[in-house]
Amino acid sequence: MRVLVTGASGRLGREVLPRLRDGGFVVRAVSRHPRENSTVEWLAADLATGAGLAEALDGVEAVLHLASSPSRRTHEVDVLGTRRLLVAADRAGVAHLVYVSIVGVDRVPLGYYRHKLAAEQVVAAGPVPWSVLRATQFPEFLEEMLRGASRLGPVIGDPAVLAQPVDAGEVADRLVAMLAAGPSYAIAEFAGPQVLRFDAAVQAWRDARRSHRPLLPVRIPGRLGRALRSGGLTTTVTPTGTRTWADHLADTYGGTGRR
Structure with missing residues (x-):
């Protein structure tokens, strides 16, 4: 089976490409700019224009x-670009489209999440047989957030926010299995094995880095805060991945990520 991967140069794309190759798929990767790769066919395409x-x-x-643009032209790329992709895929006779979304897009009031939910709806209403996988956040994203939250010294955040980080490689494995299984016409969810409070994630991160930065608790107000504290970014769906936040920290810094 020849598979086109959009957003192939991103974190998840880099995990998916070798797994597809090893699984016997013929892989064509696309990004906005051409790239050299001896193991897959790589083309340039732009969801924002259709070029x-x-x-x-x-x-x-x-x-x-996989392609997404969280910080700029999000509606143009994620929603309208997904529609352009579906129209072109229908004309090309594509038999299955798998779309990657985020756990919580239907519960957490963030602008980016509203666009991802709209893109899901475009996929479900489109002419191409489909499947959707919502994944929780990658541990690398959580770590980037912690680094940003500690720029002024202490780690600033809402201690009771809940997250369920999932390993990108395990998400990639699930996506390869979904491609092999064919269209489900359903939204599935996939998450890491452990629901973490923000303060526990911070403690493990500090321990792994041998840091003494204190946690400065700041409660996120309004609907957003309530959604994040009530588990809007988590799921009870099983099975889950197996790699934990502590596993990620041990791989990154050595040790266990715990005292």
Whole structure:
């Protein structure tokens, strides 16, 4: 099966490409700018304009749609770009499109999440047989957030916010399995094995880095805070991944991520 992967240069794309190759798929990767890669066919295409999509989809049987733009032109790329991709995929006779979304897009009032939810709806209403996987946050994202929250010294955040970080490689494994299984016409969720409070995640991060930065508790107000504290970013769906936040910290810093 020839599979087109959008957003192939991102964190999840880098995990998916070798797994697809090893699974016997013929892989065509796309990003906005051309890249050199001896193991996959790499083309340039732009979801925001539609440039290159017809060429990228020529001869493709399935699409793994990872591309997203959280910080700029989000509606243009995530919503309208997904619609452009579906129209082009339908013309090319694509038999299955798998879209990657985020756990909580239907519960957490963030602008980016509203766009991801709208993109899910575009996929479900579109002409191409589909499956959607909502994943929780990657541990690398959580770590980037902690670094940003500690720029002024203490780690600033709401201690009771809940997260359920999931390893990108395990998400990639699930996506390969979904492609092999064919269209489900359903939204599935996938998460890490452990629900963490923000303060516990901070403590493990500090221990792994041998840092003594204190946690400065700041309660997130309003609907957003209530959604994050009540588990809007988590799921009870099983099975889950197996790699924990402590595993990520041990790989990154050595040790266990705990005292």
